[in-house]
Amino acid sequence: MTDELRGLLRESAEAHLPDRARMLARVERGTARRGAARGPRDRARTGTLTWPKIVLATLATAGTLTVSALTVVAVVHTPDPPRQPAAAAPSAAPSAVDRTAPPTAGSRTEDGPLWADGSVDPHSNTYWAQSNVTLKTRKPLTALVVELRIALTAGVKDTGSWRTLPAEDFELSAREEGGFLVYRWTLKPGRNVPSGEHVFAGQYDHATGGRDAKDDAYRIDAAGAGEGGAAVWGGFA
Structure with missing residues (x-):
């Protein structure tokens, strides 16, 4: 060529x-x-x-x-393969303490290892009162929420609270919610409640004279290590 x-x-x-x-x-x-x-x-x-x-x-x-x-x-115009949708993130595990039930639904004072009772302290007077929630548990607890609800009748105002268990083991809140003065004790992570009898109390002023506690209520939610949750609730006679 x-x-x-x-x-x-x-x-x-x-x-x-x-x-x-x-x-x-x-x-x-x-x-x-x-x-x-x-x-x-x-x-x-x-x-x-x-x-x-x-x-x-x-x-x-x-x-x-x-x-x-x-x-x-x-080659230039070959489209990219469709992307696979991102996998949904796993949902968080439910808490050992189930708070979905209402604070009061009739009265259930015993469930599993728990037993509870609500009462107005006998040292209450015409100006001031104390409401006690007594808890008995036959097993140690690793999760616990105690809620005390005082109806906002005339003159009701928070004056303090206490419990027989160590104060540093709990987160405490006291605030008005939906027509109630609500005390709430929540056991901190890593802390435990021993088996036995324990008391949680809320103190408050009220209008002069006798006060009717018929609308007051309490609820306790708890769980032990490796066990399902239990709940008790009731009112104040």
Whole structure:
């Protein structure tokens, strides 16, 4: 193959999508000029072989470039595979103390290892009162919430609270909620309540005279190590 033909094929190969008809015409003209410069003997020797080989080589080059171009386009435009939706985060384990039940639902003073009672302390007077929640448990507890609810009758105002268990073992809150003065003792994580009898008391002022405790209530939720929860609740006679 001559340098001139190589140049023609190189120019055609460098085109992205070559014009096949135009290329063949250029090759034919180049071959004719080359044949005219040679003698009859050279033309007889090369004329029948060179032309088909050139045409096939040209078409093969054009076909290769076309397939390569289409392959590049296909790779560039291949869409990303769809992303899998993120797995939902596991929900937190439920607390050992279940607070879904209402503070009072009739009266249940015993459940599992728990027993409880609510009473107005006998030292209460016409201006001030103390309400006691007594808890008995036959097993140690690792979770405990004690809630005392004092109806906001005339003059009711918090004056303090106490419990027979260590104060540093509990989180204490006292606030008005939904028509009640609510005392809530919550056992801190890692602390324990031993089996036995324990008392939680709320103290408050009230209007002069006797006070009716019929709307007061308490609720206790507890759980022991490796055991399900238990709950007791009731009122004040």
